[in-house]
Amino acid sequence: MDVLGDILESIHLGGGVRFRCDLGAPWGMNLPRSDHAEFHFVVRGNAWLRVRGLAQPLPLQGGDFVAMLGGGEHSLLDQPDGLAPPIDEILGQQALTDYGPVRFGGDGRSTQLLCGYFSFDRNACHPLVSALPSLVHLSGSDLPQAAWLQTTLQFMQHETQIGRPGAEAVVNRLVGxxxxxxxxxxxxxxxxxxxxxxxMADRHISMALGAMHEAPQTPWSLEMLARRIGLSRSAFAARFHQLVGQTPMQYLAVWRMQRARRLLLDTTLSTAAIAERVGFESVAAFAKSFKKMLGTPPGAYRHQRLRNPHDIAVSGITTNT
Structure with a gap:
């Protein structure tokens, strides 16, 4: 069972490249708060990242990668105290085809950027989403030890430069x-x-996660999972909590609700059918657990989300069983 793939599919991971930039100092651009997670790759040159709430601007150099996974407002500049006009104001002056490049700034030092975004369901009640850092910065010196990441970034840069047929489809898949x-x-x-x-990287715990993902309808117990992966009950419980940050039963409860909310939004299955698919013997027990974790009954959740997909935020989620 590909647990990570299952999780990413459940949160509807997507994204793409917005544009390439060819910049000459002095330059700067401000990107507003977004529902998406913006990312930037410094192909060549230097830049500064200024983030609201960050005490000092972050210096970036060629080969660096930065992602604003929290979707926060931020600015990219050639100097830490430079001016950063809104990106819409900059883009409004240019007609872009095949990802640009966006050209602006002065006649000074040159910098090239690749700017894109990740999209995912921020309302997802999975611990992977809630544990995402607001900012990820990988320096160019980190990437040689991660050749696959460096290669992916370089391939994306290449595809956006040459603009061959199918480039958008290739880039969108590479974003995942x-x-x-x-x-x-x-x-x-x-x-x-x-x-x-x-x-997921632990042999025993990944087996337990795989079992819960593959068959959430199974009435798993701590003893059943421990026996399945070949550990004692106490060793399994301690190891799972140490690595995942939740007990196995808490994780199972959260995953069942994540599967349930996706089935509510992506299918026309009845509440009773969904309850059965995620391991509940009665609709009443399912509705009670769903409301406890997501704050609203299943039927109301489906109706409100389909009518106003951006209105309901999953806040105050509990993981107690």
Whole structure:
């Protein structure tokens, strides 16, 4: 069972490249807060990243990659104290084809950027989403040890430059690969924050996760999962909690609700059918658990989300069973 692929599909991971930039100092651009997670790759030259809430601007150089996974407002500039006009104002002056390039600035030092975005369902009640860092910065010196990530970025840059037929389809698929490689490398460098990915990398815990993902309707117990993966009950419970940050039963409850909310939004299955698919013997028990975790009954959730897809935020999620 590909647990990570299952999770990414459930949160509807997507994205693409917005444009390439050829910049001459002095230059600057401000990107507003977004529902998407913006990313930038410094192909050549230098830049500064200024983020609201970050004490000091972050210096970037050729080969660096940065992603604003929280979707926060930020500015890219040639100097830390430079001016940054809104990106819409800059783009409004240019007609772009095949990803640009966007050209602006002065006659000074040249910088090239590749700017894109990740999209995913921020309302997803999966711990992978809630554990995402607001900012990921991978320096060029980090990437040689992660050749696959560097190669993906370079391939995306190449595809946007040459503009051959099918380039958009290739780039959009590469964005999903980029997200996985980016998160792997980030957590390799910061293993104390790895969470669910650390669990996936562990042979025993990945087996348990795979079992829960493959058959969420099964009435799993701690003993059943421990026996399936060949660990004692206590060893399994301690190892799972240490790596994933939740107990196995808490994770199972969250995954069942994530599967349920996607079935509510992506299918026309009845509430009773969905309850059965995620391991509940009665609609009443399912509705009670769903409301406890997501704050609204299943039927109301489906109706409100389909009518106003951006109105309901999943906040105050509990993971107690």
């Amino acid at each position: 690969v980029l997200f996985i490689y980016m998160m792997r490398r980030h957590y390799e460098l910061h293993p104390d924050t790895a969470g669910i990915l650390a669990g």
